[in-house]
Amino acid sequence: MKKDNSSFSVTKLPISARPWFIYIILAPIFFILLGYVVYPLYRVFIDSFYVDGKFSLELYKRFFSLSSMTNIQATWNSLYISVLSVISCGIVGTALAFLLESYEFPGRKVLKAFAVIPMALPSLIGAISFDFLYGSTGIIPRGLKEIFGLANVPFYLKGIAGVIVVHTFTMYTYFYLPISAALRNRDSSLEEAALNLGASKGQVFRRVTLPMLTPSLIAASLLVFMISMASYTAPLIYGIDRTLTMQIVLSRTNGDLGMASTQSTILTVISVAFLIIMRLYEGKRNYASVSKGAAVHRKEVKSQFKKTLAIVASIIVVIILLLPILTIILISFSEDGTWTYQVLPPKYTITHYVELFTNAKTWRPIKNSLIMSLIATTGNVIFGVMVAYAVNRVKFKGKGIIDKLIMVPWALPGTVVGISLIAAFNVPSVFSFGKVIVATFWIIPLAYFVRHLPLIYRSTYAAFSQTDTSCEEAARGLGANWWYSFCRVVLPMVAGGIASGAILGFVQGIGEFVASILLYTPRSVPISVAIYQKMYSFNFGTACAYGVLQIVLVAILLLISEKLKGDSKISAI
Amino acid sequence: MKKMWNKIVMILFAMTLLAIFTVGCSKKEDKTKSTDANSTQSNEKKEEAGAGEEAKEKTTKEKTIVTVYTGRDSAVLEYIEPLFEEAHPEYDVEFLNMGAQEILERVRGEKENPQGDFWWGGTQAAFEIASSEDLLEVYRPSFADSFPEEYKDAGDRWYGEILLPEVIMYNTDMLTGDDIPKDWEDLLDARYKDQILIRNVLPSGTMRTIYSCMIAKEDASNPEKGYEWLRKLDANTKEYTQDPTNLYLKMTRQEGSLSLWNLQDIMIQKMTNNQPFGYVMPESGAPILVDAVAIVKGAKNLEGAKAFYEFIFNDKIRLDLAENMFQIPAQANIPKEQLPQWIQDLDLRAMEVNWKVIAEKEMEWMTYWDENIKDKN
Numbered sequence: 001m002k003k004d005n006s007s008f009s010v011t012k013l014p015i016s017a018r019p020w021f022i023y024i025i026l027a028p029i030f031f032i033l034l035g036y037v038v039y040p041l042y043r044v045f046i047d048s049f050y051v052d053g054k055f056s057l058e059l060y061k062r063f064f065s066l067s068s069m070t071n072i073q074a075t076w077n078s079l080y081i082s083v084l085s086v087i088s089c090g091i092v093g094t095a096l097a098f099l100l101e102s103y104e105f106p107g108r109k110v111l112k113a114f115a116v117i118p119m120a121l122p123s124l125i126g127a128i129s130f131d132f133l134y135g136s137t138g139i140i141p142r143g144l145k146e147i148f149g150l151a152n153v154p155f156y157l158k159g160i161a162g163v164i165v166v167h168t169f170t171m172y173t174y175f176y177l178p179i180s181a182a183l184r185n186r187d188s189s190l191e192e193a194a195l196n197l198g199a200s201k202g203q204v205f206r207r208v209t210l211p212m213l214t215p216s217l218i219a220a221s222l223l224v225f226m227i228s229m230a231s232y233t234a235p236l237i238y239g240i241d242r243t244l245t246m247q248i249v250l251s252r253t254n255g256d257l258g259m260a261s262t263q264s265t266i267l268t269v270i271s272v273a274f275l276i277i278m279r280l281y282e283g284k285r286n287y288a289s290v291s292k293g294a295a296v297h298r299k300e301v302k303s304q305f306k307k308t309l310a311i312v313a314s315i316i317v318v319i320i321l322l323l324p325i326l327t328i329i330l331i332s333f334s335e336d337g338t339w340t341y342q343v344l345p346p347k348y349t350i351t352h353y354v355e356l357f358t359n360a361k362t363w364r365p366i367k368n369s370l371i372m373s374l375i376a377t378t379g380n381v382i383f384g385v386m387v388a389y390a391v392n393r394v395k396f397k398g399k400g401i402i403d404k405l406i407m408v409p410w411a412l413p414g415t416v417v418g419i420s421l422i423a424a425f426n427v428p429s430v431f432s433f434g435k436v437i438v439a440t441f442w443i444i445p446l447a448y449f450v451r452h453l454p455l456i457y458r459s460t461y462a463a464f465s466q467t468d469t470s471c472e473e474a475a476r477g478l479g480a481n482w483w484y485s486f487c488r489v490v491l492p493m494v495a496g497g498i499a500s501g502a503i504l505g506f507v508q509g510i511g512e513f514v515a516s517i518l519l520y521t522p523r524s525v526p527i528s529v530a531i532y533q534k535m536y537s538f539n540f541g542t543a544c545a546y547g548v549l550q551i552v553l554v555a556i557l558l559l560i561s562e563k564l565k566g567d568s569k570i571s572a573i
Numbered sequence: 574m575k576k577m578w579n580k581i582v583m584i585l586f587a588m589t590l591l592a593i594f595t596v597g598c599s600k601k602e603d604k605t606k607s608t609d610a611n612s613t614q615s616n617e618k619k620e621e622a623g624a625g626e627e628a629k630e631k632t633t634k635e636k637t638i639v640t641v642y643t644g645r646d647s648a649v650l651e652y653i654e655p656l657f658e659e660a661h662p663e664y665d666v667e668f669l670n671m672g673a674q675e676i677l678e679r680v681r682g683e684k685e686n687p688q689g690d691f692w693w694g695g696t697q698a699a700f701e702i703a704s705s706e707d708l709l710e711v712y713r714p715s716f717a718d719s720f721p722e723e724y725k726d727a728g729d730r731w732y733g734e735i736l737l738p739e740v741i742m743y744n745t746d747m748l749t750g751d752d753i754p755k756d757w758e759d760l761l762d763a764r765y766k767d768q769i770l771i772r773n774v775l776p777s778g779t780m781r782t783i784y785s786c787m788i789a790k791e792d793a794s795n796p797e798k799g800y801e802w803l804r805k806l807d808a809n810t811k812e813y814t815q816d817p818t819n820l821y822l823k824m825t826r827q828e829g830s831l832s833l834w835n836l837q838d839i840m841i842q843k844m845t846n847n848q849p850f851g852y853v854m855p856e857s858g859a860p861i862l863v864d865a866v867a868i869v870k871g872a873k874n875l876e877g878a879k880a881f882y883e884f885i886f887n888d889k890i891r892l893d894l895a896e897n898m899f900q901i902p903a904q905a906n907i908p909k910e911q912l913p914q915w916i917q918d919l920d921l922r923a924m925e926v927n928w929k930v931i932a933e934k935e936m937e938w939m940t941y942w943d944e945n946i947k948d949k950n
Contacts, residue, residue: 136823239814
């Protein structure tokens with residue numbers, strides 16, 4: 001059949017070149033982007049301008065009112081926390097990268113393996129573990145107090161400092177990973193040349209090494225800044241009410257929905273502004289060095305003293321990295337409600353785990369999380385492939401708009417996603433097919449879908465742009481129809497990139513808390529919300545058992561994704 | 574290319590495993606549920622042979638779930654759940670435990686598509702607001718006639734279940750004798766600076782009520798005096814904790830010695846969890862809150878909600894809860910000598926409170942407090 005076709009209808013246009021084909025692909029893309037990204041934001045935006053059904057700037061006046069300052073202070077705090085988080089993540093991540101990439105010392109390999117551990121820690125359980133460890137009633141401060149017989153705890157983490165420490169722990173990898181990659185791939189001949197020309201070590205670092213790292217540093221700073229602005233769990237656990245994300249939720253709790261919309265709008269504006277800066281910068285930063293010089297050599301640490309020091313320091317760092325997870329594991333075995341004034345939980349049991357796997361009710365949050373993430377990820381993959389293919393392979397107007405729109409949810413804080421979905425879908429609308437989807441099972445998968453859209457789109461897009469279009473053309477030239485060549489040629493080539501992105505999206509879904517806490521229904525409680533509820537009811541053991549399961553799931557999936565990425569050399573972000 | 578396909582297969586395999594894992598577990602759930610449903614059905618057959626159609630449906634379906642939004646302590650929930658499910662095997666009760674204000678927000682948010690059936694425990698003010706926004710189902714329970722006017726809604730939308738005195742809470746290991754404050758005013762004393770811990774106010778019905786009562790007590794028509802009072806209290810407050818659990822933990826761990834909280838939860842922590850807590854009935858009187866219940870408008874399991882409603886108002890259960898869970902029944906028709914000893918010994922001093930004003934002004938006052946007083950002194 002194929003042969004017949006090719007010989008007789010040479011002039012027949014390939015399906016993808018026909019004028020109507022574009023619209024088949026584009027219609028659902030625009031429908032989804034407009035319906036689930038733009039429309040919800042638009043609803044929130046509109047709500048912020050209406051008081052009692054009339055147009056008014058009243059809410060903005062209140063936001064910027066100098067008499068109460070609450071919202072200004074919240075904005076200030078959010079910015080302040082974000083800037084400090086960037087600085088502190090930058091220092092920790094960059095220092096670690098330099099240490100691990102420039103020096104050879106005993107313990108380096110172990111340290112390197114453990115340096116990415118924080119990535120396996122979902123935000124809520126991470127913040128909780130820090131509170132258990134270093135809070136005013138935490139294990140470490142109280143342990144020290146007991147051991148040294150002090151009258152008061154020697155130190156503890158609280159308030160903004162606590163938030164920043166948690167941010168540093170969970171986000172330094174955003175610096176560490178790109179900087180180590182940049183250091184590994186840098187052209188060391190440039191540094192050597194500078195040294196030979198008589199520059200001092202300091203000068204080489206300032207004038208040669210640092211400029212080579214600047215693009216990664218700036219990109220990582222913007223990313224950490226954006227994520228810190230959106231952070232909700234750390235301020236929640238440390239009781240910092242005065243951040244924008246917390247204020248949004250508090251306004252809602254207080255029944256002040258208009259104010260919640262105003263705060264959301266302002267937070268959205270700030271976040272999207274940063275996204276735009278970031279994209280602009282990304283567009284400019286492709287100035288890799290021309291030659292690939294000699295491989296970078298790590299300096300070996302030789303003196304015995306320094307070696308010992310390196311071992312001790314590595315052990316301490318590894319312990320610090322592992323402690324949060326160990327704490328969660330320890331507490332997951334503690335009996336609920338028994339741990340009060342003691343340094344460590346006094347009674348242990350395995351009932352929490354037995355319960356998890358035998359009691360259908362306790363199992364349900366895990367099942368919910370898996371199913372809801374799976375639904376969202378499936379949607380993301382289908383949609384991501386559609387968009388990435390269209391943007392990459394089909395010519396049409398409005399490409400730029402799609403590419404920009406799809407990245408917007410990346411900048412949106414989970415709180416804003418939650419609030420905007422509620423605003424858009426608590427009444428029937430075209431995009432929800434005339435149904436109310438707030439307070440149904442479907443609202444959370446939808447939120448995950450929206451939140452993880454950019455993640456999966458970007459990895460899919462990267463996969464598409466790294467494969468050669470000529471393969472597809474060749475397949476079609478040989479007579480395969482569009483569908484056949486898409487399934488047998490295009491998809492297999494991008495499968496690795498898609499899969500690693502899909503797994504990352506799935507992992508995000510498993511750990512998601514911020515939007516879920518606003519949207520869950522009694523029947524669709526995800527793991528993170530279950531953890532939060534158990535913490536509320538003093539069931540620390542059960543909460544941590546959920547946490548352990550969450551960490552295990554995330555770690556396994558990340559390993560698989562890492563393996564895929566390593567094979568196909570396609571980076572997801 | 575082949576390698577890629579292998580990968581896809583691998584991923585699909587992993588995902589399928591996950592799916593099987595979950596489905597497998599849910600099957601188990603279904604099985605237990607359907608056997609329960611079978612026994613339910615046989616029970617029901619004896620009772621109502623006529624409802625064949627429904628019973629048939631039930632054998633294929635699971636038992637129906639009654640979703641209860643509640644602000645009660647988890648100890649109360651763990652206590653009541655087996656009792657209710659034993660008396661009503663056809664229902665499976667599920668609790669969603671949160672602050673009373675959060676329940677209001679949730680019910681409001683779900684107005685178009687109600688998910689909760691029954692609202693167990695919340696302040697009168699919250700129920701007044703919910704009534705005015707038409708979020709509650711009108712239901713006249715069987716005991717309605719014997720119920721005193723002041724503890725119920727005239728339109729049968731909510732009924733007061735218990736009386737909840739809001740009192741001063743203190744750590745008995747830290748404060749004794751003259752160190753214990755005697756009245757609300759004492760809390761402002763400089764010697765209690767950084768001794769007071771407060772449960773985060775906005776999500777908590779209890780805290781909102783206490784603070785609103787303090788404002789109303791000073792001057793209900795002009796809140797400025799009350800704000801001043803709260804400013805002084807804020808100055809003495811060390812920390813606002815994110816939930817009750819953290820309030821108890823921090824009190825136990827002696828991070829602070831004082832709080833303002835409701836009597837029932839203090840008693841539960843003291844008696845069932847052995848926490849070193851005591852309470853003071855303030856000399857000028859405690860705001861005595863009517864803690865109420867209601868059926869959520871449009872409840873999916875209306876019958877279940879009604880069953881739960883009637884169940885918790887059953888005299889035996891009320892006495893049981895009074896004895897073990899420290900609830901003071903609001904209904905006056907239980908003879909005093911039947912009530913547990915601790916209630917008979919209780920020296921209840923009620924503060925004069927105009928609840929209508931509080932329901933009306935609470936949001937305004939609390940917004941002001943949050944924006945202008947909290948953490949600023």
